[in-house]
Amino acid sequence: MGLDEVxxxxxxxxxxxxxxxxxxxxxxxxxxxxxxxxxxxxxxxxASALERLDALGLRPEGGRALDFGxxxxxxxxxxxxxxxxxxxxxxxxxxxAEARRLDRSGGRIEFRLNDAPDLAGLPDASFDxxxxxxxxxxxxxxxxxxxxxxxxxxxxxxxxxxxxxxARERRTFKGLVFRYAPWPAIRFAQRALLGYPAPMxxxxxxxxxLAALLAPAGARIAASDPYxxxxxxxxxxxxxxxxxxxx
Numbered sequence: 078m079g080l081d082e083v084x085x086x087x088x089x090x091x092x093x094x095x096x097x098x099x100x101x102x103x104x105x106x107x108x109x110x111x112x113x114x115x116x117x118x119x120x121x122x123x124a125s126a127l128e129r130l131d132a133l134g135l136r137p138e139g140g141r142a143l144d145f146g147x148x149x150x151x152x153x154x155x156x157x158x159x160x161x162x163x164x165x166x167x168x169x170x171x172x173x174a175e176a177r178r179l180d181r182s183g184g185r186i187e188f189r190l191n192d193a194p195d196l197a198g199l200p201d202a203s204f205d206x207x208x209x210x211x212x213x214x215x216x217x218x219x220x221x222x223x224x225x226x227x228x229x230x231x232x233x234x235x236x237x238x239x240x241x242x243x244a245r246e247r248r249t250f251k252g253l254v255f256r257y258a259p260w261p262a263i264r265f266a267q268r269a270l271l272g273y274p275a276p277m278x279x280x281x282x283x284x285x286x287l288a289a290l291l292a293p294a295g296a297r298i299a300a301s302d303p304y305x306x307x308x309x310x311x312x313x314x315x316x317x318x319x320x321x322x323x324x
Contacts, residue, residue, distance in 0.1 A: 091171030140205030146212030150176030
């Protein structure tokens with residue numbers, strides 16, 4: 078699976094079910110998300126994450142935030158309530174169209190299409206906060222690793238990152254299927270049996286692997302908190318301090 082397949086799948090998801098694809102809830106299929114309810118869920122998440130950064134002594138005061146894999150702008154809008162400017166990047170043009178429709182920021186969010194395996198369009202040390210949640214697991218591991226290195230490049234020394242990603246599969250039926258079943262079989266099941274507009278691949282990113290990717294840039298995981306993961310995944314939200322170092 079490469080970047081072209083990721084782009085094709087998320088373009089389809091963005092065209093057919095953008096809000097549901099961002100927040101997969103069986104009760105919200107077929108247009109079940111209300112716009113205000115959808116954005117309010119993002120506001121709660123960002124408020125909680127910033128409170129945690131504050132408790133760790135890592136919260137940036139204003140400045141610029143990057144929302145990587147911004148989808149329909151659920152978190153971008155919430156970040157814009159706390160930062161002077163927000164850049165939301167995504168691989169799916171239809172997702173970005175939905176994000177622009179839902180933009181409540183008064184012009185403080187810039188939504189960008191990024192379909193490259195890096196963030197070359199963003200300068201070094203140009204963000205106070207990099208935020209990404211439930212995005213990296215949908216990417217091939219090598220591609221996800223490259224983006225993590227890019228996060229460390231674009232955040233300024235003294236800034237912070239929040240990275241939400243599953244650390245491992247749980248030993249449930251579905252978790253074990255994702256761990257051991259071949260991707261073509263999972264892809265078929267999601268499309269034919271579950272009725273997904275396009276499949277969503279899942280890859281865990283263990284905390285020790287994430288730490289190793291961040292360390293060369295002088296970034297360290299200050300805390301890793303369990304949060305939503307359903308019955309099949311152990312999700313962690315990692316709070317990362319960027320102390321500076323080789324870039």
